[in-house]
Each structure stands twice: as C-alpha cells, then as structure tokens.
Amino acid sequence: MAVDRKQQIIEAATNSFSLFGYKATTMDQVARLANVGKGTIYTFFKNKEELFDEIIQSLIAEMREVAEEAVDPSLSFYENAHRALFQILQFRKRHQLTIKLFQEGKEMGTPAVIEVMTMMEDAILSFIKEKISLAVEVGEIKPCNPEVTAFVMLKLYISLIFDWEQRKEPLSEEEILRLFELYLFEGLSI
Amino acid sequence: MAVDRKQQIIEAATNSFSLFGYKATTMDQVARLANVGKGTIYTFFKNKEELFDEIIQSLIAEMREVAEEAVDPSLSFYENAHRALFQILQFRKRHQLTIKLFQEGKEMGTPAVIEVMTMMEDAILSFIKEKISLAVEVGEIKPCNPEVTAFVMLKLYISLIFDWEQRKEPLSEEEILRLFELYLFEGLSI
DNA sequence: GGAATGACTAAATGAACAAAATGGTCATTA
DNA sequence: TAATGACCATTTTGTTCATTTAGTCATTCC
Structure with a gap:
C-alpha cells in the first residue's frame, strides 16, 4: 500500500476528537475522513x-x-x-x-x-x-x-x-x- | 402558636438540604418536616x-x-x-x-x-x-x-x-x- | 491468499410524547 | 388575620420507539 493506513486513521481520529470530542466522533466518520473502510480500523485497533x-x-x-x-x-x-x-x-x-x-x-x-x-x-x-x-x-x-x-x-x-x-x-x-x-x-x- | 414557625421551617429545610441536597429537597417535604402548611413557608420566604x-x-x-x-x-x-x-x-x-x-x-x-x-x-x-x-x-x-x-x-x-x-x-x-x-x-x- | 471493505446486526441513543412531581398562588378556614 | 392545602402552570421524570452507532464477517479486489 502506498500510504500508511494506520497513520491515516490516527490522524483522522485525532482531528475528529479535537473538533467534536470523543463521544461525538463516530467510527464511520473516522473511516470517511481517513479514506478507509470502517472494517480497516478494526484491523489496527480492537475498538x-x-x-x-x-x-x-x-x-x-x-x-x-x-x-x-x-x-x-x-x-x-x-x-x-x-x-x-x-x-x-x-x-x-x-x-x-x-x-x-x-x-x-x-x-x-x-x-x-x-x-x-x-x-x-x-x-x-x-x-x-x-x-x-x-x-x-x-x-x-x-x-x-x-x-x-x-x-x-x-x-x-x-x-x-x-x-x-x-x-x-x-x-x-x-x-x-x-x-x-x-x-x-x-x-x-x- | 407557641413555637416559632419560621425557625421550624429553617431547621427542617437545613436538615433536608443536608441530607438530600438543594434540588432533591421539595417545598412539600420542608413543609411536612416543619409541621407547617406549604403556604406558610411563603409568608416568611419569597421562594x-x-x-x-x-x-x-x-x-x-x-x-x-x-x-x-x-x-x-x-x-x-x-x-x-x-x-x-x-x-x-x-x-x-x-x-x-x-x-x-x-x-x-x-x-x-x-x-x-x-x-x-x-x-x-x-x-x-x-x-x-x-x-x-x-x-x-x-x-x-x-x-x-x-x-x-x-x-x-x-x-x-x-x-x-x-x-x-x-x-x-x-x-x-x-x-x-x-x-x-x-x-x-x-x-x-x- | 490475504488485506480491505461496507452491508449487516445487536445494542445504544435520544426524540417525542405521556405521566408525575414541584414551586408557587390564593380562596377558604379557624 | 395568620395559616392552610387544593389548585395551576411549569418542570422533571419515565417510556416508547425510530434512528444511529460500534463492531462483525461474508465478499471483493489486488
């Protein structure tokens, strides 16, 4: 893979947490922001x-x-x-x-x-x-x-x-x- | 009345506030604890x-x-x-x-x-x-x-x-x- | 073949409505 | 005339249920 998907996810999540907080950040949103399928997040993080x-x-x-x-x-x-x-x-x-x-x-x-x-x-x-x-x-x-x-x-x-x-x-x-x-x-x- | 109604009310309210807090203390309860009609409270206190x-x-x-x-x-x-x-x-x-x-x-x-x-x-x-x-x-x-x-x-x-x-x-x-x-x-x- | 995916499900959430409770009033009472 | 509690308007609480969400997994794609 060209880009580091895990890093993408972390960055997307950090941005969303910073902007909306923990609760208001959905995993769908993180996936979307990271240009990644939702399931992919769960290959790197348990939850x-x-x-x-x-x-x-x-x-x-x-x-x-x-x-x-x-x-x-x-x-x-x-x-x-x-x-x-x-x-x-x-x-x-x-x-x-x-x-x-x-x-x-x-x-x-x-x-x-x-x-x-x-x-x-x-x-x-x-x-x-x-x-x-x-x-x-x-x-x-x-x-x-x-x-x-x-x-x-x-x-x-x-x-x-x-x-x-x-x-x-x-x-x-x-x-x-x-x-x-x-x-x-x-x-x-x- | 022989007893000071205002004092009774204050004591009842103090007890209830101490026990249950401000919000959980109702005026009905204070009246009951003070042996006083609810309206009586409002002759001594605006609210x-x-x-x-x-x-x-x-x-x-x-x-x-x-x-x-x-x-x-x-x-x-x-x-x-x-x-x-x-x-x-x-x-x-x-x-x-x-x-x-x-x-x-x-x-x-x-x-x-x-x-x-x-x-x-x-x-x-x-x-x-x-x-x-x-x-x-x-x-x-x-x-x-x-x-x-x-x-x-x-x-x-x-x-x-x-x-x-x-x-x-x-x-x-x-x-x-x-x-x-x-x-x-x-x-x-x- | 294995990483990536997104439709899917069970669980969590919250909007909407109904029921109960509460602060405060006031006509009646003693 | 001071005291009262039934009464009312408003708030709070409980409940229901449609929507949303976290997490899974069968399928897709490289």
Missing part, C-alpha cells in the same frame, strides 16, 4: 477506546518530551519545576484535543474521557514525583513525601494558571514563578 | 432560593464566628492560621450541609448551589485576606499580595482535603496541618 488510548499515549509522550526539554540541569530545582510545569500546562492550553477533552470530561462526564484525563494527570504527577525524589536525594530540597508534594505542586499551578484566571486578571509567567518560589520554596514565615 | 440563601448566610456567619473565636491575638499568625484551620476542619465535619452542597455543585451543577458556594468561597477568602493583610502590616509574615495568598491558601487546603481524597487514602488532620506548615510557611528550600 474505539483503544484507538483513543493510543492517541492519548502519544500525547502524553509528547508532553513528557516538552517537560523534559524545559529542564536545564544548571538551574535550581524550583526553577526547573516551574519551567516544566509551566510548559506542560501551556501545552495543554495550546492543544485543541486536550481542551476539548477537558470540557467533555467536565460537562458530559464521558467515562472513557475521564479515564484518559486521569491517565494524563497521573503521567504528569509521576514525572514531577520522579524529579522531587531526585531533588530530595541530592539534598536540594527538604525531605518530603514526593507523592503529596507533586500533587500539591500541580494543584498550586493549576490554581494559579487556570482558576485564578476565572476571577481576576491572568498572572504573567514571571509572577507565577515568583509566587511559586515564595509559597512553596521560601515559605511565608519571616 | 425556595431565598430560604436557601438565608440558611447559607447563617452558615457563613457561623463559620466566621468559629474562625474568629479560634484566633488569639497574643499568638503568632502562623499559630492562628493553624487554629483557624483546625476549627474549620472540625466545623466542616459537623456540617454535612457544606459537604452535600459542595458535591451537588460539582456533580449536578445546580445553579443556585453554585451561586451560593461562590458566596461562601468569597466570604472565606475575604476573611483570610483580612488576616493576612494584618499579619503583613505587623511584619509577622513576608510581604505578599494578600488576595493571591488567601486564594492559594484556600486552594491548597481544598486540594489536601477534598481532591487528595479522590485518589488516595484521606490525610489525617495532623498530616494536613503538617503539610500546610511545610509547604506554605517553612518552604521546601534547604
């Missing part, structure tokens, strides 16, 4: 959910790459934490697919979407956790539970970037970095 | 939402009182934050109403509930902000934007109590206080 999962796994891998790229070994842990988290969240903001799915998960509660969003969050948490564990070992930050700390960091970031934006003027990247530093690293005590 | 609002206003006032009582001017900001936080924790446990409404707002998105939860959040934020401003003026904590700081404190608190519980074993009160202290006051830096 709709597996096709979806494979797309999300790529997305997660891409996110990890972006985050990893943001890390600069010559910088401090807190600066790197900020850079990585900021990049991940910006990535999420930029990619139509993540935006659409976030919406669908919240508004319609589609189970497959919720499952996948949890996977994405877990991937982010596991990435941060890894970095925290390392920083603790090296003695760059105080000993702490890496799992809870990763969770708190992510939540703090989401609060500052997404939630704060709902009520007030968005914070600039510099402000976010400064706040991150102030609250999580220096602490408020005199 | 269901006003009855709800009045109950929430009391709840907010009560929360403020509880928090205010916990504050001891002779203690440090840090210690007072502990005490207020602890009291609010205890308060939350006593009031299924808050929990039920929080759930309903998130899961069903009942507009009246969302509106009221926003009011509660604003009340809490304004309370914390006030205390932070004072502490900064007195030089008890580092200078910081009181509004953002209050926001971050509340979000951290909600993350630790509600969100963490969704994925892992709930944290004990002692653990929550310890984490709050570690992340916000001491900071992670060595």
Whole structure:
C-alpha cells in the first residue's frame, strides 16, 4: 500500500476528537475522513477506546518530551519545576484535543474521557514525583513525601494558571514563578 | 402558636438540604418536616432560593464566628492560621450541609448551589485576606499580595482535603496541618 | 491468499410524547 | 388575620420507539 493506513486513521481520529470530542466522533466518520473502510480500523485497533488510548499515549509522550526539554540541569530545582510545569500546562492550553477533552470530561462526564484525563494527570504527577525524589536525594530540597508534594505542586499551578484566571486578571509567567518560589520554596514565615 | 414557625421551617429545610441536597429537597417535604402548611413557608420566604440563601448566610456567619473565636491575638499568625484551620476542619465535619452542597455543585451543577458556594468561597477568602493583610502590616509574615495568598491558601487546603481524597487514602488532620506548615510557611528550600 | 471493505446486526441513543412531581398562588378556614 | 392545602402552570421524570452507532464477517479486489 502506498500510504500508511494506520497513520491515516490516527490522524483522522485525532482531528475528529479535537473538533467534536470523543463521544461525538463516530467510527464511520473516522473511516470517511481517513479514506478507509470502517472494517480497516478494526484491523489496527480492537475498538474505539483503544484507538483513543493510543492517541492519548502519544500525547502524553509528547508532553513528557516538552517537560523534559524545559529542564536545564544548571538551574535550581524550583526553577526547573516551574519551567516544566509551566510548559506542560501551556501545552495543554495550546492543544485543541486536550481542551476539548477537558470540557467533555467536565460537562458530559464521558467515562472513557475521564479515564484518559486521569491517565494524563497521573503521567504528569509521576514525572514531577520522579524529579522531587531526585531533588530530595541530592539534598536540594527538604525531605518530603514526593507523592503529596507533586500533587500539591500541580494543584498550586493549576490554581494559579487556570482558576485564578476565572476571577481576576491572568498572572504573567514571571509572577507565577515568583509566587511559586515564595509559597512553596521560601515559605511565608519571616 | 407557641413555637416559632419560621425557625421550624429553617431547621427542617437545613436538615433536608443536608441530607438530600438543594434540588432533591421539595417545598412539600420542608413543609411536612416543619409541621407547617406549604403556604406558610411563603409568608416568611419569597421562594425556595431565598430560604436557601438565608440558611447559607447563617452558615457563613457561623463559620466566621468559629474562625474568629479560634484566633488569639497574643499568638503568632502562623499559630492562628493553624487554629483557624483546625476549627474549620472540625466545623466542616459537623456540617454535612457544606459537604452535600459542595458535591451537588460539582456533580449536578445546580445553579443556585453554585451561586451560593461562590458566596461562601468569597466570604472565606475575604476573611483570610483580612488576616493576612494584618499579619503583613505587623511584619509577622513576608510581604505578599494578600488576595493571591488567601486564594492559594484556600486552594491548597481544598486540594489536601477534598481532591487528595479522590485518589488516595484521606490525610489525617495532623498530616494536613503538617503539610500546610511545610509547604506554605517553612518552604521546601534547604 | 490475504488485506480491505461496507452491508449487516445487536445494542445504544435520544426524540417525542405521556405521566408525575414541584414551586408557587390564593380562596377558604379557624 | 395568620395559616392552610387544593389548585395551576411549569418542570422533571419515565417510556416508547425510530434512528444511529460500534463492531462483525461474508465478499471483493489486488
């Protein structure tokens, strides 16, 4: 075959998921968009959910790459934490697919979407956790539970970037970095 | 009548809201529970939402009182934050109403509930902000934007109590206080 | 011969309609 | 004159059924 049918299917599905969401994307539509018979999809993917999962796994891998790229070994842990988290969240903001799915998960509660969003969050948490564990070992930050700390960091970031934006003027990247530093690293005590 | 009908209605409604939520509480039910004709409710309250609002206003006032009582001017900001936080924790446990409404707002998105939860959040934020401003003026904590700081404190608190519980074993009160202290006051830096 | 296909089926979905429940009113009652 | 519950308009819930959809498989095509 001249063209890679599997790739065609993945691209068609990604486009449709991005545009209409998971539920509103039909396998007929994916087949049509991919210029492929519907049955062909099932020679590459067991079912709709597996096709979806494979797309999300790529997305997660891409996110990890972006985050990893943001890390600069010559910088401090807190600066790197900020850079990585900021990049991940910006990535999420930029990619139509993540935006659409976030919406669908919240508004319609589609189970497959919720499952996948949890996977994405877990991937982010596991990435941060890894970095925290390392920083603790090296003695760059105080000993702490890496799992809870990763969770708190992510939540703090989401609060500052997404939630704060709902009520007030968005914070600039510099402000976010400064706040991150102030609250999580220096602490408020005199 | 010997008994205060308005009070009866408020108590019945509070019970039902706590037990079944706002939407699932019918005015017939409130009337029945209050041993009152349905029309009587409407001599005291314009409609269901006003009855709800009045109950929430009391709840907010009560929360403020509880928090205010916990504050001891002779203690440090840090210690007072502990005490207020602890009291609010205890308060939350006593009031299924808050929990039920929080759930309903998130899961069903009942507009009246969302509106009221926003009011509660604003009340809490304004309370914390006030205390932070004072502490900064007195030089008890580092200078910081009181509004953002209050926001971050509340979000951290909600993350630790509600969100963490969704994925892992709930944290004990002692653990929550310890984490709050570690992340916000001491900071992670060595 | 084996990959690709699209007509086919069982299951899921949602539109449309009917029935029940609910918020709010008001004439009657005590 | 305050309290009430039958009553009404509207909303919500339950049900039916035609349509749509995910997934299969006999047939086609290279």
